[in-house]
Amino acid sequence: GAVVSQHPSWVICKSGTSVKIECRSLDFQATTMFWYRQFPKQSLMLMATSNEGSKATYEQGVEKDKFLINHASLTLSTLTVTSAHPEDSSFYICSAMISSYNEQFFGPGTRLTVL
Amino acid sequence: AQSVTQPDIHITVSEGASLELRCNYSYGATPYLFWYVQSPGQGLQLLLKYFSGDTLVQGIKGFEAEFKRSQSSFNLRKPSVHWSDAAEYFCAVGSLNYGGSQGNLIFGKGTKLSVKP
Numbered sequence: 001g002a003v004v005s006q007h008p009s010w011v012i013c014k015s016g017t018s019v020k021i022e023c024r025s026l027d028f029q030a031t032t033m034f035w036y037r038q039f040p041k042q043s044l045m046l047m048a049t050s051n052e053g054s055k056a057t058y059e060q061g062v063e064k065d066k067f068l069i070n071h072a073s074l075t076l077s078t079l080t081v082t083s084a085h086p087e088d089s090s091f092y093i094c095s096a097m098i099s100s101y102n103e104q105f106f107g108p109g110t111r112l113t114v115l
Numbered sequence: 116a117q118s119v120t121q122p123d124i125h126i127t128v129s130e131g132a133s134l135e136l137r138c139n140y141s142y143g144a145t146p147y148l149f150w151y152v153q154s155p156g157q158g159l160q161l162l163l164k165y166f167s168g169d170t171l172v173q174g175i176k177g178f179e180a181e182f183k184r185s186q187s188s189f190n191l192r193k194p195s196v197h198w199s200d201a202a203e204y205f206c207a208v209g210s211l212n213y214g215g216s217q218g219n220l221i222f223g224k225g226t227k228l229s230v231k232p
Contacts, residue, residue: 004158034220043205043222044159093158104220106151106159 003027004096006107013084014115021079021110023094029074030096034104035067038091050077084114117142119208121223128196129231136191136226138206148189149207149220150180159205165189176200201230 003026013019023033032051036044048069050056056069066088068080077096081088091111095104120139128134140146147166151159163174170182180191189206204227209220 006158041225043224045222046220091156095159103161103164105161108158109156111156 002103002105004030004094004105004107006092006094006110008110009108010111010113012113012115015085016083018080018082019084019112021081021092021094021112023077023079023096023107025075025096025105028096028098028105030077030098031074032097033071033077034095034097035069035077035079036093036095038093038109040091044093047079081112084112086114088112089114117208117221119206119221119223121204121206121226123226124224125227125229127229127231130198131195134191134193134196134200134228136204136206136228138189138191138223139187140189140206140208141187142208142221144210146189146208147210148180148182149209150174150178150189150191151205151207152176153203153205153225155202162191162204196228196230198230198232201228203227 005024007022034049035047037047038044046059047062048056048058050069050071052071052074058064071077091109093109095106097104118141122137149164150162153159162178163172165172165182173179178193182189203225205225206223207220
């Protein structure tokens with residue numbers, strides 16, 4: 001149980017285009033989903049927290065207009081990187097949590113490369 | 116400031132040898148501690164967690180960790196390493212009620228484990 005999927009697993013796009021990454025909790029309803037960014041050989045940095053049906057809460061320094069998060073249902077959150085640039089290339093990982101269970105379940109990550 | 120320090124960036128051990136990965140934390144509230152493992156290009160898998168109770172916690176894959184409040188440490192151990200244990204290991208600290216609020220899981224920078232045959 002407690003499986004989180006991400007799609008796509010990797011994506012290459014041209015500079016200036018937008019990319020959408022999906023995060024799904026497959027066998028549970030996630031009250032909260034988190035989006036992290038991981039640079040090569042670095043740790044995970046929390047970008048934003050999203051609760052179903054409400055606006056995401058962004059960490060300091062994360063541009064909310066660039067990284068659009070939509071938590072449309074209890075099983076789906078999407079991260080859209082708008083007008084992507086090479087510096088946005090990174091590994092994006094989502095996690096999902098059930099409010100009554102203090103553990104985040106992580107997705108496998110999405111490798112974004114912006115040319 | 117809240118932080119997690121993993122002093123060892125890279126550790127190499129021989130297969131069958133014992134392993135200890137260090138983790139120190141600085142946290143204002145009661146810490147809830149986690150160890151995750153990440154294989155190349157993969158997400159994170161929870162190895163074990165400590166919320167309260169017995170300070171020696173057992174996890175999956177034969178790992179254990181000991182919470183030492185006086186040393187602000189939560190070191191990960193395994194008595195006999197297998198080649199399949201080669202991966203990146205992350206220590207993290209969070210608060211009990213982070214559900215629904217800011218997702219304040221703070222991660223260390225990770226320790227890469229290599230295993231020699």
